Amino acid sequence: MATAVYPGSFDPVTRGHLDIIKRAAKINDQLIVAVLINSAKNPLFTVEERVALLRECCKDIPNVTVESFDGLTVEFAKKRHASVMVRGLRAVTDFENEIQLAQTNHALMPGIETMFLATSIKWSYLSSTIVKEAARYGSNISKFVTPNVENAIHAKVEQLRADVKEQEEHSRESHKRIWSHNDEQDKQINEHEKKLTEHEGRIRNLERRH
Numbered sequence: 001m002a003t004a005v006y007p008g009s010f011d012p013v014t015r016g017h018l019d020i021i022k023r024a025a026k027i028n029d030q031l032i033v034a035v036l037i038n039s040a041k042n043p044l045f046t047v048e049e050r051v052a053l054l055r056e057c058c059k060d061i062p063n064v065t066v067e068s069f070d071g072l073t074v075e076f077a078k079k080r081h082a083s084v085m086v087r088g089l090r091a092v093t094d095f096e097n098e099i100q101l102a103q104t105n106h107a108l109m110p111g112i113e114t115m116f117l118a119t120s121i122k123w124s125y126l127s128s129t130i131v132k133e134a135a136r137y138g139s140n141i142s143k144f145v146t147p148n149v150e151n152a153i154h155a156k157v158e159q160l161r162a163d164v165k166e167q168e169e170h171s172r173e174s175h176k177r178i179w180s181h182n183d184e185q186d187k188q189i190n191e192h193e194k195k196l197t198e199h200e201g202r203i204r205n206l207e208r209r210h
């Protein structure tokens, strides 16, 4: 029995992640769910939001804590005196990347072992990306995530829609401003040209008289 770290993006946590968390918590003394801060992906939730959602989901599992971390996962695990790194394997498609990660981590920190848990068949198709995509198209996502996460996703999707609408409104307004500004400039140019023609006419009249 040991302290284990379960790292990931958790953007947001799904019932698939929770299945792994519950099973990993049973076979380790302590489990630290670690949310990666500097993920290259473009996340829907901030790190603080992801941590808060995970904490709410794990509040009834006494040996699970949730933290965020930056940098190398093995360094974080070492700092927390963890000897196990937990990862979930859904399908062969996960395997290539996961084995590479595990081998790199082992080369960097031989004292930390990666433990793979095979995803329950029930959740083998599930990913945070799919849940977000389904929510965007208005599907019912209650099967895939807990109610707190479901509400948070809907609120985010609504917020994003409102932001896009506001941006569209803003760019429509600035287009209008540019066009009316151009109209005003055209008017001024026309007036100048009219005055110029009048002046030229007067000059020609004077020249004729002299």
Ligand code: ADP
Binding pocket: 007, 008, 009, 010, 011, 014, 015, 016, 017, 020, 086, 087, 088, 089, 090, 094, 119, 120, 123, 124, 125, 126, 127, 128
């Ligand atoms: P990462 O960006 O590290 O892949 P994720 O949050 O997508 O972060 O996943 C974290 C871990 O959880 C990974 O080991 C991944 O394989 C596992 N995982 C993701 N989805 C599921 C699922 N539906 N069932 C079980 N494990 C999963």
